[in-house]
Each structure stands twice: as C-alpha cells, then as structure tokens.
Amino acid sequence: MSIRNLDSLFDPASIAVFGASARPFSVGATVWRNLRCGGFKGRLLAVNPKHQELDGQAVFARAADLPLVPELALICTPPASVAGLISELGALGTRAAIVLSAGLSPEQNAAMLAAAKPHLLRILGPNCIGLLAPHIGLNASFAHTDALAGELAFVSQSGALLTAMLDWARSRAIGFSHIVSLGEHADVDFGDMLDFLASDFRTRAILLYIESVESPRKFMSAARAAARNKPVIVVKAGRSRQGQRAAASHTGALAGSDLVYEAAIARAGMLRVNTLQQLFLAAETLSRFQSNRSEELTILTNGGGAGVMAADAASHAGVKLADLSEQMLKRLDEVLPANWSRGNPVDIIGDAPVERYVQAMRLLADDPRTGAVLLIHAPTAIVPSAEIATALAAQAASGPPRLLSCWLGEGAVEEARRIFQHAGIAGFASPEEAVRAFSMLQIYRRNQAQLMQAPPAEQMSAQQPADVDAARALVAQALAQGRALLTEPEAKALLSAYRIPVVATRAVGPNPAQAASAADQLGYPVALKIVSAEITHKSDVGGVTLDLDNAADVRGAAQAMLARLAQTQPGARIDGFSVQKMERRNQAHELIVGASIDSVFGPVILFGQGGTAAEVVADRAVALPPLNTVLARSLVQRTRVARLLGGYRHTPAADQESLHRLLITVAQMLADIPELAELDINPLLLDAQGLIALDARVRLSAAKPGGISNFAIRPYPAHLIETVTWQGRRLTLRPIKPEDEGQHLDFLAHLDPEDVRLRVFYSRRSIERSELARLTQIDYERETAIVAVVSGGDGVEQTLGVVRATADPDNHDAEFGLIVRSDQKGHGLGELLLRKLMRTLRERSTQRLLATVLAENKAMLKLGLKLGFIVGPPSREGVRELQCPLQDPSTGEILRATVATA
The missing domain is CATH 3.40.50.261 (Succinyl-CoA synthetase domains)
Structure with a gap:
C-alpha cells in the first residue's frame, strides 16, 4: 500500500488493547502487561466486555465507550470479530491496528482489509507477534522480553525468529530502533517497512528476515531506495529446493527461485547473509566500516x-x-x-x-x-x-x-x-568472523556498485533493429495452432528476427532423402536433429547426430534415428528433421543464455556454461531485466566460466561485447513478447570472432507471463520520448538514462552559481560522483526526470534543461524541481519541460504536483501561475509553496505529503 498512517503505528499518542485480559499466559494478558511495563508515555486503554477493571484501571466494554479515539489499536480477539472491530475503529478515526489474532480465514482476511480501506486504516498482521519501538518505550507485542534501544531495525516474517532474535540480542547488549513482526502481512509489508525505515533518523541499518515477497515491483522499488540511504541486510529462508519442476528448457530448470532472490537482492544494492549471527556481523561491519574501500587485508x-x-x-x-x-x-x-x-x-x-x-x-x-x-x-x-x-x-x-x-x-x-x-x-569474536565480515563488505560494495555505475552509451544504432513484427507473427501463429513449443527452426527464426546470429539450418519432413538433399544445399559437415513437439531434449533420446560428411551418412543417420525413436519413444509424433551446418570453432566456449518466468519476480535472464551438462556443471547466474551493458557484464562476471572468456594460454580473449549485447537483446525480447515463457540458447558458441547460436528452444504461454508489465523493475519508459521544434531546432524530450552521466555533468558545468542557488537554495562548486549517479540512475517506478537534449553537428547530444519529480510511495504527491542551462533561459524551455512533466504524471495518476520555491525566484513563480499552480504566501524562511492538482478532485482524495526534493 504505502507509508500512509504508519506514524500512528510506530509513534502513537494513545493505544487501546481489545481483548486485554488478566488470564495468565493469554495473548491479551501478555500484550497488556508488556505495554504497561515498557515505559510507554502515552494513554493506555483496555477493552473487554468481560472485565470492569484491570490492574486498577477501568476497562471499557466496546470501542464506542472509550473516552478518546485511540490512535493505535491492538486486537487480540477471536478471528470472527476482527473485521467488525476494524470497521468500527476506522469510523471513529483510529488510523492503525496491530492484529495479533491468528486463524483468520481468507474470507475474514478480505473482510478485514475491506473494512480498513475506506478509512485508510493501516493493519500490521494478522497472526503476528506485534512490534517494539524501544526509543519510546513501546512494546506492543506478546514477546517474552523487551528490547534495548539502539540503531538497528529488524523486520521479520517469522514470529518465532523474532523472539529468538530478541533473546540473542539482549544477551549481547544489541539495541534496536524498531522490531516488527509482519505475520501474514495482509497490509503492511516489506515494501512499506523499507520506505518507512529508509527515512527514519533513529535507524542506522535495516535487517530483514524474508520468507516470501508478494509485491515484487513494490519491494524492489522500496529496497533500491532504502539501500541508497543505509545498509539493508537480508536473511532469506529457503535456499535449497528438494526438486525442480518439469520444464521445457535448461533455463526453466536452472533458474530456481533462490537464485532469483539472490539476483534481486544484489540488484537492489542489499546484502544477503545466511544466519542471524551473520546478520549482526554484517550490521556491525557496514555501520562502522562501510566507508572503507580497501580490497585487500593486512x-x-x-x-x-x-x-x-x-x-x-x-x-x-x-x-x-x-x-x-x-x-x-x-x-x-x-x-x-x-x-x-x-x-x-x-x-x-x-x-x-x-x-x-x-x-x-x-x-x-x-x-x-x-x-x-x-x-x-x-x-x-x-x-x-x-x-x-x-x-x-x-x-x-x-x-x-x-x-x-x-x-x-x-x-x-x-x-x-x-x-x-x-x-x-568494528570488533569481532574470532579471526574467521572478522575475515567473513570483510568479505561481506566486498560483496556489499559490488551490489552497491550496480546502483552507482555509469554504463557507457549503447552502441546499438549500428546494429540493424529487430523485426519485432515478424517475431510477434511467428509467436501468434504457433499459439493459434495450439502449440506452446516452437520447433527448432521456428526458435532460430525468432532469434534471427532479433539479429542474433544462428547457424544455417534447414527444416524438412520425416524423410531421410529430404534430409540428405538439404545437407547437400548447406554443405558438409552437417548435424542432424529430430524435430518433435513432444521431445524436448533431443540428445537425451538419441535425436542428434553430429559431423555427417556426405549424403549417404545423412540418410543412414536419419533412418537409424527414426528406428531408434520408434523403439524408445513410440508415442511421439515426429514432425521431421532439422539439418544444420556444423560450426568448426576449436577455441570457442560453449555457453547458455536463457530466459524464464520466476513465480515471484517475473521474467529473469540466465547465463552460464552451456552444453548438455549445463545442469550438472551448475555454473550459472541470473539477473532481472531490464539490462544495460554494466548489468550484463556483471551477470557474466558472476560465473566461473567468465574467467575463461578473458583468454588463457593460446586461447585468445572472447568477444564479450557481443555477449553483452545478446543479453541486452534477450531482455528486450522479454519486454516485447509477453507470451515468451522460456527461452534456451544452448549451446551458444563464443570466441574472438563473435558468437553464434547452435540450438534454441522456446516455450510460449497464451497467459502472457512476460512483458514489461511483469518486470520486477520498471524499465526505461521509452514511450515518453518525443521530438518537438523549439527555437527553430529539433529538440528531444525524453526520460534521463544512466548513460547520461557524462552529458549531465557537462550540463551542470553550464549553470551559473546563482541559477543553482535558486534551484537548490545554495551554491555548489562541485558534485560528488555518487550524487551525479543518483541524478541519472533513477527508479522509474517512483521518479521522473525529463531532459531536453539537442544533437550538435558532430552528432553528440547536449542537455539544455531538466525537470525532475519524486513521488511519495502513495503516488499522491510529487515534488518537482526545474532548471534550464543558463545560456538557454528566457526562450520557453522551462515551460516546455514542466508541461511535459505534468502530462507524464497525470498519465501515472499522480494526484498533486508540489514545489518549494525561493520567494525571489520570480521567473519560477510566474511560470507556476501561468500553468495553474496555486502559489502560497511567503514564509519566514523566504520560500513559497507551489501546488497544482493533476487529477479531478472528485475522483479521489488529494493528500499532502512531505517529499524530499529530487
């Protein structure tokens, strides 16, 4: 959902406990005792129709009897009562509730959420232990012990693990800013907690225990934002899998969910550890030693x-x-x-x-x-x-x-x-622990680098663009025929449509003579493969014969293959043969590149060592699309075979740039073709001369599990690119890209100090590399930055202006900033950019656009009035607030939120 009303959850002025009790060992009794003993300074109220007094304090029968509206409600009542209580509390004005009750049915859960929605009442749980905020003496839980105040936040899906953590940490004098049990996380989830804790001044590092993620795009967006501000360390349960699902490709079998979680955690700039001990180890190292950049140890x-x-x-x-x-x-x-x-x-x-x-x-x-x-x-x-x-x-x-x-x-x-x-x-209990901590720091820096690197401009323009229409037509034809698996020739045709080099191949019917004729046309030697929609791995059933040198060999191999399959696969329909030219590349590496759909994070890309033993060798890594050159290179470097690609002895270095382009192309295929469910390019040969695909498998799904809408990370919004005429020049308005870093630095160099002061309220003589990367590597899920660029006579782009906005996690309010190159002011470029931003945010359903402007910035105030902004009065600080509704207020409530300027 969002961080709306989470302040009522973590810093309430008053709390009511529904189901407060004196019955020993009951949840209601434990929660009431923990609240009273924790040192909370706010008002505490007990609600239970069976009691009139508890610990010398009056007990109220129902919510309507309370002398005030509690800001936070703790619910320890039977499951059937929860939805009604939430509805009643929401109507009264309560804005947060912790549902400790367990055993809610799916229908009761849905009723609870429906009751909360009209009132924007936030729910932690159900079936949770509760939360602790030691800095304010809040122990709203039925944990067995209190927590010490500190600077670590711990969020857990496991209540048992939370209580174990409390016990373990207290014995070691480790303190917390917040401890949160998510329970079934029906409402408040990891994404909400990451957004809240990222800006919490008491929290130095965030620790997570994750069993599952239900909202991957929200989680990834929040995680990437939080990891830029402070260390985020994750224990992810479920590393092993007892069995793999049946899949039509090596990739489908290899891209197990834990590998994908590993890739997602790294992509978000977080650090994954395996145990609770390592969790604290990493927190100690990152909080006290994070600024050290050493790669070696003495x-x-x-x-x-x-x-x-x-x-x-x-x-x-x-x-x-x-x-x-x-x-x-x-x-x-x-x-x-x-x-x-x-x-x-x-x-x-x-x-x-x-x-x-x-x-x-x-x-x-x-x-x-x-x-x-x-x-x-x-x-x-x-x-x-x-x-x-x-x-x-x-x-x-x-x-x-x-x-x-x-x-x-x-x-x-x-x-x-x-x-x-x-x-x-930073201190550690043993030499091994200290070295492990230093190793974690290196891994963490590599993960952070994925957020901070500036990829070079893609040199894709020299490559012929993909024939997307042909690829989509091929996919549509197969699905119309009721087929989920493409034949090998069709799969290679799909790759060819995306300009991926494939070995020369001919498809013929189940006729040995036709196979020999096709081999004559291709030239020898050739490989012969069976074509059958019912046989996935051809080599496993004797459906592949290599190095055939003449027509007689081809006919004999085809006849033997048909006879063998009649014995071993009597029910399989044989559609024909695939005849392909043998590639002689003695120094080439056999690789695998693939794509599949993860059940949590959606489309994923796999790279590793290929061949028939790909599963046995198990040298692979996965990544989430979209990719650029830096991320593609990082994917390759996470495998063992990467060390061979750089060359060794008499084997020259492979053309890794072509491999990186291929990986980026596969990511684009996943975006363009939502029906693409699995892709295998295996083996893919790569050497110093480039790459070529020898075999490919493709599985489709009419359910469209791929496509941009299913990406866990929102890709570059290319649909926002437009070209306009301005001052007699062709001007491109487009979202900013990571590749713009150098270009953006040049833009900043063309700004007068006074223009910078009017934009950010102080003058700057330089900009840190990390901040420059932050300006160009944005999260398109919640940020927008539109640049106005022109191409010079040498074809090199120049940035003339930029407008950027950051939306709050609710996407209700977005605060914007606008600046135009100092030598281009006064020609309407600022208005052009701001109108573009307003159109973009309207399309994304953002409710309101805000800005804080120096009162002396007359030009910006004048532009705001022209475009329909409401300009507030000058404040004591010499600033004026601008705000503009972007949606019809009658269609939804427009809320004000405090948002950091982009």
Whole structure:
C-alpha cells in the first residue's frame, strides 16, 4: 500500500488493547502487561466486555465507550470479530491496528482489509507477534522480553525468529530502533517497512528476515531506495529446493527461485547473509566500516596461530592479503624483533608492549597499499589489553576507518573491546568472523556498485533493429495452432528476427532423402536433429547426430534415428528433421543464455556454461531485466566460466561485447513478447570472432507471463520520448538514462552559481560522483526526470534543461524541481519541460504536483501561475509553496505529503 498512517503505528499518542485480559499466559494478558511495563508515555486503554477493571484501571466494554479515539489499536480477539472491530475503529478515526489474532480465514482476511480501506486504516498482521519501538518505550507485542534501544531495525516474517532474535540480542547488549513482526502481512509489508525505515533518523541499518515477497515491483522499488540511504541486510529462508519442476528448457530448470532472490537482492544494492549471527556481523561491519574501500587485508597479531587461522579464512572467503613492499618490510624491521614473521600476517610476537603495537600500526596505516588492517590480539600477562586498546583507539581516530579488531578471549579483553566499541571500531569474536565480515563488505560494495555505475552509451544504432513484427507473427501463429513449443527452426527464426546470429539450418519432413538433399544445399559437415513437439531434449533420446560428411551418412543417420525413436519413444509424433551446418570453432566456449518466468519476480535472464551438462556443471547466474551493458557484464562476471572468456594460454580473449549485447537483446525480447515463457540458447558458441547460436528452444504461454508489465523493475519508459521544434531546432524530450552521466555533468558545468542557488537554495562548486549517479540512475517506478537534449553537428547530444519529480510511495504527491542551462533561459524551455512533466504524471495518476520555491525566484513563480499552480504566501524562511492538482478532485482524495526534493 504505502507509508500512509504508519506514524500512528510506530509513534502513537494513545493505544487501546481489545481483548486485554488478566488470564495468565493469554495473548491479551501478555500484550497488556508488556505495554504497561515498557515505559510507554502515552494513554493506555483496555477493552473487554468481560472485565470492569484491570490492574486498577477501568476497562471499557466496546470501542464506542472509550473516552478518546485511540490512535493505535491492538486486537487480540477471536478471528470472527476482527473485521467488525476494524470497521468500527476506522469510523471513529483510529488510523492503525496491530492484529495479533491468528486463524483468520481468507474470507475474514478480505473482510478485514475491506473494512480498513475506506478509512485508510493501516493493519500490521494478522497472526503476528506485534512490534517494539524501544526509543519510546513501546512494546506492543506478546514477546517474552523487551528490547534495548539502539540503531538497528529488524523486520521479520517469522514470529518465532523474532523472539529468538530478541533473546540473542539482549544477551549481547544489541539495541534496536524498531522490531516488527509482519505475520501474514495482509497490509503492511516489506515494501512499506523499507520506505518507512529508509527515512527514519533513529535507524542506522535495516535487517530483514524474508520468507516470501508478494509485491515484487513494490519491494524492489522500496529496497533500491532504502539501500541508497543505509545498509539493508537480508536473511532469506529457503535456499535449497528438494526438486525442480518439469520444464521445457535448461533455463526453466536452472533458474530456481533462490537464485532469483539472490539476483534481486544484489540488484537492489542489499546484502544477503545466511544466519542471524551473520546478520549482526554484517550490521556491525557496514555501520562502522562501510566507508572503507580497501580490497585487500593486512593482519596484525601478537600470535602466529591466530594469524594463520585468519589467513586460512581469507583464502576460503576469496579475500586477498596485501603484499608488503620491500620498503614496508624494512620499516617494520626497524621497530619489530628480529624473529617477527616478515610477511602478512604481521606477527609482532607475544611479548609486544604497547609501543610496538602503536609503531607497527602507524607504519601500516601510513601506506594505503596495506589495505584494511585486522588487529588480532590474544591477552598476555606482559601488558593489559586495555592499555593497547586505549593507545590504538586514539591512533585510529586520527584518520579514516582502516582498522578491524578481534580481541580473543573473554574477561581479560572485555575492557579492550569496550574501548574499541566506544571508539566506533568494528570488533569481532574470532579471526574467521572478522575475515567473513570483510568479505561481506566486498560483496556489499559490488551490489552497491550496480546502483552507482555509469554504463557507457549503447552502441546499438549500428546494429540493424529487430523485426519485432515478424517475431510477434511467428509467436501468434504457433499459439493459434495450439502449440506452446516452437520447433527448432521456428526458435532460430525468432532469434534471427532479433539479429542474433544462428547457424544455417534447414527444416524438412520425416524423410531421410529430404534430409540428405538439404545437407547437400548447406554443405558438409552437417548435424542432424529430430524435430518433435513432444521431445524436448533431443540428445537425451538419441535425436542428434553430429559431423555427417556426405549424403549417404545423412540418410543412414536419419533412418537409424527414426528406428531408434520408434523403439524408445513410440508415442511421439515426429514432425521431421532439422539439418544444420556444423560450426568448426576449436577455441570457442560453449555457453547458455536463457530466459524464464520466476513465480515471484517475473521474467529473469540466465547465463552460464552451456552444453548438455549445463545442469550438472551448475555454473550459472541470473539477473532481472531490464539490462544495460554494466548489468550484463556483471551477470557474466558472476560465473566461473567468465574467467575463461578473458583468454588463457593460446586461447585468445572472447568477444564479450557481443555477449553483452545478446543479453541486452534477450531482455528486450522479454519486454516485447509477453507470451515468451522460456527461452534456451544452448549451446551458444563464443570466441574472438563473435558468437553464434547452435540450438534454441522456446516455450510460449497464451497467459502472457512476460512483458514489461511483469518486470520486477520498471524499465526505461521509452514511450515518453518525443521530438518537438523549439527555437527553430529539433529538440528531444525524453526520460534521463544512466548513460547520461557524462552529458549531465557537462550540463551542470553550464549553470551559473546563482541559477543553482535558486534551484537548490545554495551554491555548489562541485558534485560528488555518487550524487551525479543518483541524478541519472533513477527508479522509474517512483521518479521522473525529463531532459531536453539537442544533437550538435558532430552528432553528440547536449542537455539544455531538466525537470525532475519524486513521488511519495502513495503516488499522491510529487515534488518537482526545474532548471534550464543558463545560456538557454528566457526562450520557453522551462515551460516546455514542466508541461511535459505534468502530462507524464497525470498519465501515472499522480494526484498533486508540489514545489518549494525561493520567494525571489520570480521567473519560477510566474511560470507556476501561468500553468495553474496555486502559489502560497511567503514564509519566514523566504520560500513559497507551489501546488497544482493533476487529477479531478472528485475522483479521489488529494493528500499532502512531505517529499524530499529530487
């Protein structure tokens, strides 16, 4: 739904408990006790027709008897009563409810949501444990223990896991900003929680326990927005699958749901971990060490064994230990004993005094080539660990984060741990845990890079455009004939329509003589394959023969194939043969590229090592469309076969650019052809000369499971591109693209400081790379940025102006900003852009457009009045509010929301 009224859920002024009770061990009694003992400062009300008093407090029989309208209701009553209570509370003005009741039937669930909808009343649950907001003393749950206040938010689909987390965290003095049990998440779900917590000032990192996602596009949009603001770490249950569904392609069998979840989590810039312990491990690392960009690690220790354990862990995790330069070794020789390790790990020997730690750490910290430094200390009787910690903490505070720590032991190092923790230095219980944490940080940075990279401009214009009409006609013909599977020649024709190179192929009837004639036309050697809509994997049943050198061999192979299939597949209808030219590419790699429909995230793309053993080798990765060059490259790099594609020994590097283009093309096919349910290109040969598809399988579905509408990530809205005439020039108005980063930087360089001040209320001399990427890599689900571009005589585009708007998660209000290049002002370009934005947002059903404008920005105020905006009076801060309804108010309520300026 949205974040509407979630403030009433998490920061209510008053709470009523329906079903409050004194009966021991009941939900109503536990919830009432937790509320009263949690320290909540607001008004607490008990509702139960069976009681008149509870803990010395009056109990009310029904909602209508309450002396005030509760902002939040906790419902612990039987399932049949829930919908009626929600309706009554909504009418009174209550805006949020936690339904702890379990056992609601689907019909009761639907009735509950229908009762809440007219009043915009938000529901957490049903069948949930509740929520805790320790900073305000709110324990609206029947958990067995309270939570400490802190900066981590934990949202879980599992109530049992939530209580286990509470117990585990409290024993380790870990605090939370919010703990939320979603239960059956009939209303408030992960997307809502991510949107709410992303802007919550008390939350430093968001931890999620996910079992399932029901609204993938909403989830992905919220996750990508939240992950830009703070670390989001996910435990996803259900990694293994006991069996694969029957599928018509390798891709359908390989693209299991866990692989897709992995891809979705990475695409959103989040980090996936496997256990609760790793969840906290990642939160500790990302919150205290996230700004460190080191790719290598140096281990500093007073114990050789601990250093070896850390080195082994690094090797297992793929973490590279830094090579110490000769200069560094000489400098360390000057401050360390003669018997030090003279390598990485740096073993400074067990008798090390404080000064030896400080000197060694200073040398390592002064050389950026040493990367991050992991201190592993075992307590000794020579010097108290706390003295070492005090000295090193002061040293670490003088520079950027470089230090990770592992204080081995318990009581003897307890004070040292506390000193480091107070200094903000990430600490871990064991060498293996510390190395694992550093490895997580590397994975997290790679995931974040997918949000921050600027893909180069696609060089697709030189490639002949796809014949989409021909592809759609081919698909329509097969479906009209009642066929879900395309024949191999049809599948290759589909690829050819998208300009994907395919091996020369002829289709003939089930006649050996016709097969030989087709082979003569193609030239030898050839491959012969059976064509049957009832046989999916031809090689498994002897339906493929390779390297046939003459017509007699082809006839003999065809006759033998027909006889063999008559024995092994007596019920299968044989439609004919496929004869194809054999490709001789001795140094080519056999790959697989495919597409299928995931039950949660919709269309997905697969890449990996191909051939008949694709499932056995299991070297594959999946990605969510849409793709660009950077994302296609990332997909390839997540496989083992990628290391071979770069070349080795006498094998030259493969043409990976053609592979990236193919992956982007497959993503486009999924957008263009919603009937495309499964696609296999296997084997796909790739070498230095390019690629060619040897075989292809395609399964269709009249239900149209593909297409843009089913993408989990809204693709580039190309339909918004339009060309207009402006000042005698052809001007293109289009949504901004990630590829515009360099062009947008040039645009910003053409802005006068005063124009920038009027737009963002202060002058800027530079822009951070991360912010520039944020301006060009937008989420088209909730953001709009329209640029006005012209092409120069050299064909290079220039940006002349941009208007952008960010909608709230409800899509009720969008706040906009507009700026035109300083040398192009006064010619109506701003009006052109703003009108385009207004048309676009109307089509997306946005209710209202807002802006905050400096009172001295007369030009913007004048334009607003011209286009029908209501201009508010000047405020004390010297700004004026602009607002314009985009929809007919009679068709729906127009709400005001606070939205950050894009």
